Amino acid sequence: MRDGMAWYDRLLNIDRRWIYVLMALVVIVPAVRPFTVPVGISGEVRAVHEAIEAQPAGGVIHLAIDYDPSTLAELQPMAEAILHQCFDKDLRLVITALSQFGPAMVDELVTRVATEHGKQRDVHYAFLGYKPYPAITILAMGSDYRVPFPTDYYGTAVDAIPMMQDIHNFSDVACVVSLAGGNVADMWIQYGNAKYGVPVALGVTGVMASDYYPYLQSGQIFGLLPGVKGAAEYESLRERPGQASRGMPYQVTSHLLIIIAMIVANVGYIAQRRAHAGGR
Amino acid sequence: MKKQIPILIVFVTGLIMVLQFFVPHAASEFLFTYANDFVIVIGILALPLGIFSLMRGTVIKARKDPRERFYAIVTIVGFLVMAIANFRRDSGPDSLAQNLFSYVMIPCQATIFSMLAFYIASAAYRAFRVRTWLATVLLVTAFIVMLRIVPLPEPFSSWNSSLVQWILAVPNMASKRAIIIGVGLGAISYSMKIILGIERGYMGGDK
Numbered sequence: 001m002r003d004g005m006a007w008y009d010r011l012l013n014i015d016r017r018w019i020y021v022l023m024a025l026v027v028i029v030p031a032v033r034p035f036t037v038p039v040g041i042s043g044e045v046r047a048v049h050e051a052i053e054a055q056p057a058g059g060v061i062h063l064a065i066d067y068d069p070s071t072l073a074e075l076q077p078m079a080e081a082i083l084h085q086c087f088d089k090d091l092r093l094v095i096t097a098l099s100q101f102g103p104a105m106v107d108e109l110v111t112r113v114a115t116e117h118g119k120q121r122d123v124h125y126a127f128l129g130y131k132p133y134p135a136i137t138i139l140a141m142g143s144d145y146r147v148p149f150p151t152d153y154y155g156t157a158v159d160a161i162p163m164m165q166d167i168h169n170f171s172d173v174a175c176v177v178s179l180a181g182g183n184v185a186d187m188w189i190q191y192g193n194a195k196y197g198v199p200v201a202l203g204v205t206g207v208m209a210s211d212y213y214p215y216l217q218s219g220q221i222f223g224l225l226p227g228v229k230g231a232a233e234y235e236s237l238r239e240r241p242g243q244a245s246r247g248m249p250y251q252v253t254s255h256l257l258i259i260i261a262m263i264v265a266n267v268g269y270i271a272q273r274r275a276h277a278g279g280r
Numbered sequence: 281m282k283k284q285i286p287i288l289i290v291f292v293t294g295l296i297m298v299l300q301f302f303v304p305h306a307a308s309e310f311l312f313t314y315a316n317d318f319v320i321v322i323g324i325l326a327l328p329l330g331i332f333s334l335m336r337g338t339v340i341k342a343r344k345d346p347r348e349r350f351y352a353i354v355t356i357v358g359f360l361v362m363a364i365a366n367f368r369r370d371s372g373p374d375s376l377a378q379n380l381f382s383y384v385m386i387p388c389q390a391t392i393f394s395m396l397a398f399y400i401a402s403a404a405y406r407a408f409r410v411r412t413w414l415a416t417v418l419l420v421t422a423f424i425v426m427l428r429i430v431p432l433p434e435p436f437s438s439w440n441s442s443l444v445q446w447i448l449a450v451p452n453m454a455s456k457r458a459i460i461i462g463v464g465l466g467a468i469s470y471s472m473k474i475i476l477g478i479e480r481g482y483m484g485g486d487k
Contacts, residue, residue, distance in 0.1 A: 016402040023401045038431050040441055069389035101389070104381045132323060136316045143309045195301070213448050214457045229429060248429075254397055255429045261405040262423065269409045 008275065011268025019261060026257045030249035037232075037248040044216055045233040048177065048201045048223030052082065055174050057090040060167055062198075064178040064188065065109075066134070068101035071181030071205050077231035077244035078179050078203040079109060085238060087117035092163055093125035094145070094173060098134040098184050103153055121154075122161045129153030135187045142170050142196035170198035175222070179203035185212065189220050203230065287477040294475035334359070421447060 206227025
């Protein structure tokens with residue numbers, strides 16, 4: 001039956017399992033033959049980098065690591081690059097994790113990067129941990145960090161943390177950078193920025209990025225890191241290639257496959273339409 | 281009374297919370313904090329109900345269908361192991377909870393999410409076809425935006441980058457903004473209907 005098919009029908013009826021096999025093969029290519037991808041820097045990524053870069057030593061940044069393991073591949077490189085930048089510049093970090101699967105992951109990441117820079121918990125950074133209901137938690141933090149977080153992730157009273165002595169709410173931090181794989185990003189805009197006026201920047205997954213450009217133009221967020229590309233741009237700005245820069249070749253090969261699949265399907269579709277029109 | 285009292289509670293609470301949002305006073309902040317404690321308490325009370333529901337549903341499914349038994353056992357064992365591991369308060373990098381999280385939870389979630397690459401490739405092959413002029417616009421836009429990832433020779437790379445910026449900053453933003461404002465207005469009207477007692481779905485219907 002299939003042998004009698006016209007070439008364009010064959011192009012239109014490729015079994016999806018072949019596409020799966022091809023995708024598996026193309027994502028293996030960069031692992032076998034590594035290559036680098038040049039990354040242009042966009043304004044929205046540069047804005048986040050410059051805002052942190054402009055802080056004096058001892059300045060306070062709130063890093064909200066609001067993703068869970070499902071979006072770790074896209075968002076963890078951003079978290080890592082920002083942590084490196086803040087510790088390089090001797091900034092102080094208030095870190096929260098408003099995704100329920102986040103805290104253990106954040107603890108591992110922050111401890112590793114801080115150790116690398118010789119930074120101490122409670123002196124150079126405070127990890128307050130997780131609380132349910134992100135909207136309520138953000139609103140409460142705007143009032144006082146101690147309301148939703150009387151103790152930090154490790155059970156230490158926030159009042160007993162040396163770094164937190166002069167930090168009470170959003171008016172004591174220069175900005176909030178939220179790395180979110182879900183709607184927590186909206187909550188930071190709606191409650192953190194709209195109610196308390198704290199400058200907010202976001203790091204989001206590639207598919208979420210287009211949703212947040214309106215907030216960028218309106219000034220409700222001052223910067224945006226979109227997906228792996230955004231993270232790779234940030235790493236380029238830091239001149240410190242990391243996971244995202246290593247991940248870009250995989251993005252390139254998989255995107256190329258998708259583009260080729262679209263072209264193949266449309267060549268077949270147009271040829272089929274012409275053949276049917278000619279046969280009438 | 282069965283209807284009037286809940287409607288009155290919702291009306292008063294809703295009104296207070298709306299007013300509270302716009303009043304930057306210590307008393308208002310206290311009220312807000314106090315009200316939020318109620319939300320957390322209610323959430324905690326719902327937790328045993330959720331656990332009971334999960335266990336009950338899993339056991340019933342396993343009893344009815346022998347093919348489901350293996351998955352039911354995995355669910356129950358997984359739940360109990362994670363619960364017991366997390367009751368212990370040692371949160372160090374070598375704790376059981378951290379290891380289960382790092383070596384079971386993270387790979388499982390990352391695997392499920394990475395499967396998207398396969399489905400997106402298959403969906404792009406089937407869905408992006410020049411059937412109508414609107415579908416063609418969608419196809420061309422997707423093509424241009426995806427090309428941004430691919431390193432093209434100059435000046436094509438700069439042209440494409442500028443075009444993508446324009447797509448994101450003009451047509452994308454116009455449509456997204458319209459959707460956001462529409463959803464916002466819808467949420468406000470729905471909330472007002474609840475506060476004023478017109479929408480009573482939360483009480484289990486109008487009867």
